[in-house]
Amino acid sequence: MNFQLSDDQRAIKRTARDLLASRYRPETVRELADDERGFTDEQWLELAELGWPGVIVPEADGGLGLGAIELVVIQEEIGYALAPTPLLSTVSAALLLVAAGDQEQRSRWLPSLAAGETRGTVAVWDERSGWAPDGSELESVDGRLTGTKVAVADAASAEFVIVAGADARHSLVRSDDPGAEIAPERSLDPTRKFYTVKLSGACADQLRAGDGERITRAYATIVTAVAAENVGVAQRALEMAVAHAKDRKQFGRAIGSYQAVSHRCAQMLLEVEGARSLCYWAGWALDHDPAVAVRAASMAKAYASDAGFRVTAAALQVHGGIGFTWEHDLHFFLKRAKANGHAFGDGRWHRDRVAELSGI
Amino acid sequence: MDLTLSPSEQAFRDELRAWLEANHPGALPREEQGSFEFRRAWQRRLHDAGWAGISWPERYGGRGASLIEQAIFNEEIVRARTPQLANVLGLAMGGPTVIAHGTEEQRQRYLPPILSADEIWCQGFSEPESGSDLASLKTRATRSGDGWVITGQKVWTTYAQHAKWCMLLARTNPDAPRHQGLSYFLMDMEQEGVQVRPLRQITGEAEFNELFLEQARVPESNIIGGEGNGWAVAITTLMHERATLAFGLQVSVQIALQELVEHAERSPGSNGRAAAADPLVRQRLAQLMIEAEVLRLNAYRGLSATMQGGVPGPEGSLAKWHWSEVNQALTELAMDISGVRALAIEGDGVGDNNWTYRFLRARANSIEGGTTEILKNIVAERVLGLPRMR
Incomplete structure (x- = not known):
């Protein structure tokens, strides 16, 4: 029994923390928030050189072949740095290709995804499905898809979109397909770019080897990765709040000496650590204990979705008026946390899953 | 991992x-x-x-x-x-304190009967006017011959009615700074100067007591850790109380949760369906399952951190506080599921088969063994490094 990261995992965490801190300084994050594409080629290539797009892609498919726990570690640091990057979108697309692509589709896409030469993303949410990957009515007719998916992250900078269709059938649609219209959304979270993907008879390459269980596990990995990102976002917001509470003086003393403030900070810690414990557990279970992994992932996502928002909102309250300004960085954290909370199912959605998976 | x-x-x-x-x-x-x-x-x-x-x-x-x-x-x-x-208090608190601070003679004398339950232990820390601010306690020990004479009042003394020994914190030097004037005594409960009065609680039962000390006598050899060192010794006792707690607590929550799910499945909700089918009940049950998992995982994380680094991680400080909130939420949901039947107290009103009893008993969870407010202070000051509250 050991709940500590291994030396290798700690090394990944350290590298990620240092690199991301130097590449995504607050002013850089701010520039990228204003930028239409949201990242530079240089930034992408650097992450690609570390192998991160293929972190969880099997070695046989050109990836690093590491586990969900390593993905959790990286994602936590991405959140901590609030890095605007299409990494999660590409990793998600890769996970679905690994779960459902046949050999031809795998060898066509996975090595270049893992190397960072290609980017992908995943489109789930439509009016009918919500976040249920098997709830869509999008039918592929003669290999062509019609319908509208919203909140598709990084679609414009991706070469293809994995689209969730009827009966959990997933298809690969190329972004430059004449039947695919990709329109930017004005999103709550400017540190990630979201798009509406409107398909009108778009050419769809259905992933041919998927079974329900493998696809379910791929989504469980994705939601764990999103949850882990929120752990990092919330951790950083907590640190900002604590630093401010030590520094800011009112009535002649640091506001952190008032219990109304210090107890709020303690509550933030409780929620950050709870979310972290669940994410590590879910990551570990995805790698080692598949029987509980899907339920663990939904637990992590439910908790981290709510905690992400609550902790960043509490940090804003601790900061007082300055935290409400555009000039202060805190609002980017709050927005990212809230948007992550909704991505791939919010707290309520995943609690419902937990109940269902618990036989209630 | x-x-x-x-x-x-x-x-x-x-x-x-x-x-x-x-x-x-x-x-x-x-x-x-x-x-x-x-x-x-x-x-x-x-x-x-x-x-x-x-x-x-x-x-x-x-x-x-x-x-x-x-x-x-x-x-x-x-x-x-x-x-x-x-002898839960002797096993979890008294014994470890004697092992850490007692003399070899004291260890030989006191430890075996703790294990065999021949001598039950209780804890005399809190006083009517010294709860969370324990170091303000007033029970006074004065030297008399080759021992001490103790007068004062203690409260919330669990098992005092069964106990042979009391871990008693008393003031031996009223002129010293308040943390330095305290000593830790092992007081024989079987004597004239010790009066035990049961304290009836909101559940109707009397788990704990008031302790009235009037010229109670303790020999010199029954000080643990030396005169004036009572605070440091008491902290050991409290640390042991909290450290060993998390694992048992998280399992008790898991068990209660299984019972709660059964309760929700058996109880009527609305429209002729079980309460468990109510979406709001489902949401609350799922949230409790998640929180229970956090309790379990934090317990293991804390243990791993302690094994590797010798000190518990931040998650260890959260265990008791978080548990009390989860257990209260759990029993509150049980009452909501029971609906009007929650007003009827079943049987003798005591024990784990009765949600009304458990609901009432859970109100103490955020008070006993360190109030949530004090635990939040500890987290804020020692884990987050926030300035001390004044």
């Missing part, structure tokens, strides 16, 4: 589990004195088989168990739904 038990840890668990199954004493008698004697007998049986005080060094009757074995023990003993051990 590896969240599985090693083969030797698993063997330890299996052996214990098998023993508990074979030796489970059955249901606790309802009547108070009989139930305590039943628990005393249960502890003796554990002790005879070498399962009492397992984390204590072997030379003092323990088996020098590792932290993880201690954790497994705490989990399994709750999972087996056995009665609480009679």
Whole structure:
């Protein structure tokens, strides 16, 4: 029994923390928030050189072949740095290709995804499905898809979109397909770019080897990765709040000496650590204990979705008026946390899953 | 990371589990004195088989168990739904304090009867005017001949009615700074100067007592850790109370949660369906399952951090506070599911088969063993490094 990261995992965490801190300084994050594409080629290539797009892609498919726990570690640091990057979108697309692509589709896409030469993303949410990957009515007719998916992250900078269709059938649609219209959304979270993907008879390459269980596990990995990102976002917001509470003086003393403030900070810690414990557990279970992994992932996502928002909102309250300004960085954290909370199912959605998976 | 038990840890668990199954004493008698004697007998049986005080060094009757074995023990003993051990305060707090701060003579004298439950221990810390601010306590010990004479009042003294020894914190030097004027005594409860009065609580039962001390006598040899060092010794006791708690608590929540789910499935909700089918009930049940998992995982994380670094991680400080909130939320949901039937108190109104009782009992969870407010202060100051509250 050991709940500590291994030396290798700690090394990944350290590298990620240092690199991301130097590449995504607050002013850089701010520039990228204003930028239409949201990242530079240089930034992408650097992450690609570390192998991160293929972190969880099997070695046989050109990836690093590491586990969900390593993905959790990286994602936590991405959140901590609030890095605007299409990494999660590409990793998600890769996970679905690994779960459902046949050999031809795998060898066509996975090595270049893992190397960072290609980017992908995943489109789930439509009016009918919500976040249920098997709830869509999008039918592929003669290999062509019609319908509208919203909140598709990084679609414009991706070469293809994995689209969730009827009966959990997933298809690969190329972004430059004449039947695919990709329109930017004005999103709550400017540190990630979201798009509406409107398909009108778009050419769809259905992933041919998927079974329900493998696809379910791929989504469980994705939601764990999103949850882990929120752990990092919330951790950083907590640190900002604590630093401010030590520094800011009112009535002649640091506001952190008032219990109304210090107890709020303690509550933030409780929620950050709870979310972290669940994410590590879910990551570990995805790698080692598949029987509980899907339920663990939904637990992590439910908790981290709510905690992400609550902790960043509490940090804003601790900061007082300055935290409400555009000039202060805190609002980017709050927005990212809230948007992550909704991505791939919010707290309520995943609690419902937990109940269902618990036989209630 | 590896969240599985090693083969030797698993063997330890299996052996214990098998023993508990074979030796489970059955249901606790309802009547108070009989139930305590039943628990005393249960502890003796554990002790005879070498399962009492397992984390204590072997030379003092323990088996020098590792932290993880201690954790497994705490989990399994709750999972087996056995009665609480009679000498729980002696085992969890008194013994470890004597081991850490006592003389060799004191260890030889006091430790064996703690394990065998021949001598029950209670704890005399809190006073009517000194609760969270423990260091303000007023119970006064004055020197007299070759010992001490103690006068004052203690409160919330669990098992005082059964106890032979009281871990008593009293002021030996009123002129010293308040943390330095305290000493830690082992006081014999069987004497004229000690009066025990049961304190009836909101559940109707009397788990704890008021303690009135009027010229109670304690020999010099019964100070633990030396005169004036009572605060440091008391902190050891409190640390032990909190450190060993998390594993048993999280299992008790898991068990209560299973019972709650059954309760929700059996109880009517609206439209002729079970309460468990109500979306709001489902949401609250799922949230409790998630929180219960956090309790379990944090307990393990804290243990790993302690094993590796010698000090518990930040998650350890959260355990008792978080548990009290989860247990309160759990019993509140149970009451909501019961609906108007929650107003009827079943049977004698005591025990785990009764949600109304558990709901009432849970109100103490955020007070006993350190209030949530004090625990938040500790987290804010020691984990987050925020300035001390004044």
